[in-house]
Amino acid sequence: MAETSVQALVDALRRLPGVGAKSASRMAFHLLQHDREGAQLIAQALQQAATRVRHCSLCHTFTEDEVCGTCRDPQRDATRLCVVETPADQAALERTGAFRGRYFVLMGRLSPLDGIGPRDIGLDKLFARAADGVVQEVILATNFTAEGEATAHVIGEALRQRGLQVTRLARGVPAGSELEYVDLGTIAHALVDRR
Amino acid sequence: MAETSVQALVDALRRLPGVGAKSASRMAFHLLQHDREGAQLIAQALQQAATRVRHCSLCHTFTEDEVCGTCRDPQRDATRLCVVETPADQAALERTGAFRGRYFVLMGRLSPLDGIGPRDIGLDKLFARAADGVVQEVILATNFTAEGEATAHVIGEALRQRGLQVTRLARGVPAGSELEYVDLGTIAHALVDRR
16 A cells, blocks of 8 residues: 555545544545546545635534535524534434524534634624623523533623523433433433422 | 535545545535645546555555566565465555565455455465466465455465475464564564475
8 A cells, every 4th residue: 555646645645533544545546446436426525625615604514605504594593593513413403303493503612722713703793692682592502411411601601791592402311211320410400300 | 514525525424445434524514614735636646546546466555567666676586475364454564674575465354254265365366476486485464354364365376286396484473463463573574484
């Protein structure tokens, strides 16, 4: 594999998250030996996305336009604003069909150890949007991880100080699960938040 | 994530081996949010490799030239020919420093269930090269998997019928494993103990 453009490809593929030397070399072999069309396709998709995709000026998610489709949709309830970490989280919520409001996508979470502060996740923009006079409720749907919880706490405190109604996705036992197999922290939370 | 070029990128990344919907979406997010330079780099490397890389006319490995660097190297012992499945296997053997002969890279293995026959792994070319009058020993270093063993068996029988000396990597290599993942000492021992 010492030949230059094969090695350059292996090195480049290692920039993908979760891909080490062995996976990269396996991917390169597969594409060059069995799927050159796929290689060209990925190259074009990367180039196109890297040059065209920017952030929605309202909700911060990926879009090719000034404002994304969800923010432009007049059918959606502008009084409810749901805050999520990533477009993938937004997609998960959309698939439930249970929310018809608008979104703000942080494109990350607060993570002081990684040097990610309020500016990096666009909190100024979020606070401005939440205080536009139309939004009546902000639903915090960041992940239930340490960093997601911390992010929700910081945003929640700031918005409450501005007099806004702030809610958080309910913590509890996942649908379809048996108590015996649910971790203790989750059961404890579900007990505290019982209704 | 409904925006078109983001979705097109996610779909394209799923053509990588071992990458499903979730990994692809995570990769797309990482590249677009944190590493656009990396995205461009991967795109260029893919395009370059897909257009430039072809197969060495002597040993079948990836190269940008008519004949690869290893086959051109006059320092290498032309009397010994080592047969491996992939360039990664060849690289593993090279790292041991225990072999200074030439290679033939099958770029696959016999696999009737997947429709991969002798023609697909260039056996005609291998037989012609092994019978060139210079090669005195053919070392079979296919993987010690069912398909690798079957491939070694088929090649070995054919070459012995042509009156050539054929050896197989010693069974120091743990059965069922693939060369790419074996530690160097084991591979070196297996080379010394070839039979």
